[in-house]
Amino acid sequence: MTLELIIFIGAILFGALLYWRESQSNRLYRFFNKLMYSKELQMKPSDKTGFLYQQKFIIRLVFIGFLFLIGIVITRFLIPIDVATISIFASMIVGTLLGTYLAGFIFKSSAVIDKKSESVEDLVKETIDKGKDFIEDITTKKPPVIEEAKKEIENEPKTKEKSARERLKDKGLL
Known part of the structure; x- marks a missing residue:
């Protein structure tokens, strides 16, 4: 198990x-491409x-399986000596395949x-500037909701209402 992990x-x-x-x-791939295909079917130089x-x-x-099989x-x-067992062969193939995808992920993310x-x-x-503006607004101004509530309280007419005790007396319950 340790050998397989390594x-x-x-x-x-x-x-x-x-x-x-x-x-x-990709010179080796281009070499095989030129060997296998006719001039019209060969890959473009920019490929x-x-x-x-x-x-x-x-x-x-x-390709990876063929490489390790050879x-x-x-x-x-x-x-x-029987060094190349099936489990080691499978570990090599899966590890190499995983390594190619890992390298592709790293290349794409770095790009x-x-x-x-x-x-x-x-x-x-921009985010830092907006945060500074927000903190300035909080520390310097009162929130507009509080200002509106104070204005409503000041503009509200003061009427003399009876207290709860007086209302109960009027009903005869006290």
């Missing part, structure tokens, strides 16, 4: 490294697609942060 964490880092490497340059970079889930899974076959021929950093800065400054 391999899983290593595979996550390996997946992030593969994704980052393909985001920088950044790679084996893992900008691919769908199933295609990533196929690695396990080579390992079996070089080392006759959004870089793009929005100036607008976020302005938004924070």
Whole structure:
């Protein structure tokens, strides 16, 4: 179990490294693309697609599975000991796949942060200014509701009403 966990964490880092490497340059993918397709069907020079970079889930899974299958076959021929078990193989595939998505998330979030950093800065400054204005209004002025209530009390006509005791006497209850 410990070996599988170590391999899983290593595979996550390996997946992030593969994704980052393909985001920088996709020469190997372009080479295979030129080898497999005719001139009309080859990818455009501006296309950044790679084996893992900008691919769908199933295609990533196929490429990663194929990569580790080749690695396990080579390992079996070089080392006759049964090192590449199914659980380790599955841990490597899932970890690498998870690493590619984690790296994609990090790249996208950093791009959004870089793009929005100036607008976020302005938004924070505006919010701070509005907060200062709000605090100033609270400390310097009385709320308008209190002022309106005072005006109503002052303008209300003062009529002499009988007290509750006098009303009860009038009814004959006291």
